[in-house]
Amino acid sequence: MTTLGAVRRRLFGIPSAEAVFSRPGFAPEAWERFAPVATSLMEGYHAALEDPGLPALASRLDAVEPSLQGFAYEGAGMGLAALDAVAPWRRRLDAFVAGPGARHVYPVYVGAGLAYARLRRTPESRLAHLDPLLGWVTADGYGFHEAFFKRRRYVERHAVPTRLTEYGRRFFDQGVGRALWFSSGGVVDRVTGLVAGFRPERHADLWSGVGLASAYGGGVDEAALRSVLAQARAFRPQLARGAATAAWGRRIAGNPAAHTDLACRVFCEASAAEAADVVEEAARDLPVISVEPRYEIWRRRIEDGFAARRPAGRPR
Known part of the structure; x- marks a missing residue:
């Protein structure tokens, strides 16, 4: 890892995936069943922060077990979108989607939505820069993040994101639904009760x-x-x-x-x-x-x- 990569990870990194799954409201089954999903996403996120150069990044992501690679690419999308927010002239996310991330464009855009939520940017404000069809997926990632990390507001109090359009809120809710599945550990009665x-x-x-x-x-x-x-x-x-x-x-x-x-x-x-x-x-x-x-x-x-x-x- 380069010195700059270490600085980026220190500034933007997430210390522990397991700690996230241990917060109030998460079912014990969540980490038991989805630890590989969470760790793969974190691997992709931190890989993008440490070395966003496309060949090196793609090599790290493709080393992840194939069934989990989509989550690693999602994490990379999150990391690249975060770096683009700091240095927007680099357009790393666009280059990634046009290159090694093309086959994983859906999870990459979901990851970008995660970054937009962390940075308090609305995904719809970025649509003009994204694929004209799949760009909406960023609002799904945005909703997942808010339900996962701001559970009290968006899951317990059922808050509606006022900064999104009516259509954007539909994708937001799709992301919330995904978050309910993972945070509930796939326990069906728990998911059903929350919905x-x-x-x-x-x-x-x-x-x-x-x-x-x-x-x-x-x-x-x-x-x-x-x-x-x-x-x-x-x-x-x-x-x-x-x-x-x-x-x-x-x-x-x-x-x-x-x-x-x-x-x-x-x-x-x-x-x-x-x-x-x-x-x-x-x-x-x-x-x-x-x-x-x-x-x-x-x-x-x-x-x-x-x-x-x-x-x-x-x-x-």
Whole structure:
């Protein structure tokens, strides 16, 4: 590590992932089940701080176990976005997404959203600099951070982020849903109880985050996933979309995981490969110019794609 890298880590680093998971409100199962996820993210974050040079950074990230590489790239996105805030003329995040981070663009942008939250910057103010379709994912990372690190305000008191637009708040809630899954250690009754405490109009996006987190991060068996589905059956389209998005992200990154396939079979009634196909098909011919955000059109098409696959008369 260079002297400058050591300084950056001292200024921006996070001392202990386990300490974060030990704070009030986190289930004991959270660290037991998701320690590899947390440590991989921290590895990517600190790698970016210590040496943001793209070849060296990519080498460190690719050394992480394949099923966990997405979390390492998420951490790198967080680190690079933080460095760009200090030296915006460097545009490290853009170069990373255009280069070695291209296959992991979804988690990289989630990580950037984490950084924006830590730096008190709204993700929507950065959209013009990001991919026109996937840039919205930064608001998901923003929501995850706030629910994870400001739990009392955003989970217990159900605060609404006033600095985001109405549409940005939907992605914020997806990030909150992901945070609920990880901080609850995938304990289904705990997750369900927390989601129930939010206003009903927020539930769909919260459950989409649960679907995404449970499919991408795993942590539980088939029985637990079927329990999620049983308790949130009204939101099966959102659970399916979240799981399918995880499968699509793993496809383009080339790091499939058995737990992602399992979640797709439960929530989507399809394999991970079939679910990723639905996501890819939904992205075809999206309008270049639209009053409605292109990402929202994509999300709705994904849900409709799974609805079309279900035989008539089958419950949603």
